[in-house]
Amino acid sequence: MTRLVKRLNDQSRLRALRTLTRAVLLVVAASLVVPVANFDSSPGDNIATADGLSFAWGLTFAWADPAMTESAAVAMYENQEAVEVMDDLAGKVDDGDGIVVAVIDTGVDFSHPLLDGRIVAGWDFVDGDNDPTDERDGLDGDNDGLVDEAYGHGTFVSSIVAAVAPDAQIMVVRVLEADGIADADRVAEAMAWAVDHGADIVNLSLGSEARSSVLRRLSRDGLLDEALFVAAAGNTAADTKSYPAAADDVISVTATDDHRKHRAWFAAYGDWVDVAVPGEDLIGAMAGGLLISWDGTSGATALVSGFAARELSTDPSLDPKDLRRFVVRSLAAPGLTGSHDRHD
């Protein structure tokens, strides 16, 4: 079955929702990582420093904790608080067996040990090939002075889905180039492709303030009712709608602290936000065999996709609309998504 998304020449751009906050590289040791020396140290790229690594993602910095072993870092990933919180919210459910979660993002590092056995290649809409490996092109595609600053985003997001739903299969669909940008046309094409190729849940840790005509068309044509779409509300710290999250048939996700007591300082809010889950200091995989801690509604979105995968594997008879209602009811937190709660 092939679906042709009508090309509307919609060049409005969507972005990966990386935050301009710190990312902490947890470990540079043993087999989990490549040697620091392998990193490109050109300005604006990952910069090797004496005490670890700096990632030139806006105000983002990453550094290694030399005292941490690989096994300790992996245990931190597997037992992190945010995942336990999602476990508690999910109750007694399966681990996502038989469910396909499409991660529409920058692609992944297929050799990352934390993703071993959990990912399948979908399609690469950046290169137009069947290998959606996350790759840098060495160019500053969005002219912000940073080169390939979203490299690793899809690897991180995929690993957060896997942390919550370890038995789900993650379908990797590459749509964002390594600066974290994609035309709306391409994102829409990828969304339709994922549904046509068996995705039950589609994770979109990306967005744009512009409501593109091509995304509106997908909604009108009913595509968004054929799978569960989960999208990030954004890291604007404001009541600023982000699409596709703000579309009615897409679950919009904002971020809280580990305990769902406060909204995260960077997280978007408003009546249009459906659910709120942890999104501070999430621990996940980073391209290059690394493990990092990262803030953002991107990771929160991945937690929700994992949660939905577990619920669907427990009750496969749920259709996407039922699943959407169930997830929103389970994870809604009006006190955290509305404008009256400020993190302080």
Ligand SMILES: [Ca+2]
């Ligand atoms: Ca490729």
Ligand SMILES: [Ca+2]
């Ligand atoms: Ca680039």
Ligand SMILES: [Ca+2]
């Ligand atoms: Ca850039």
Ligand SMILES: [Ca+2]
């Ligand atoms: Ca929505």
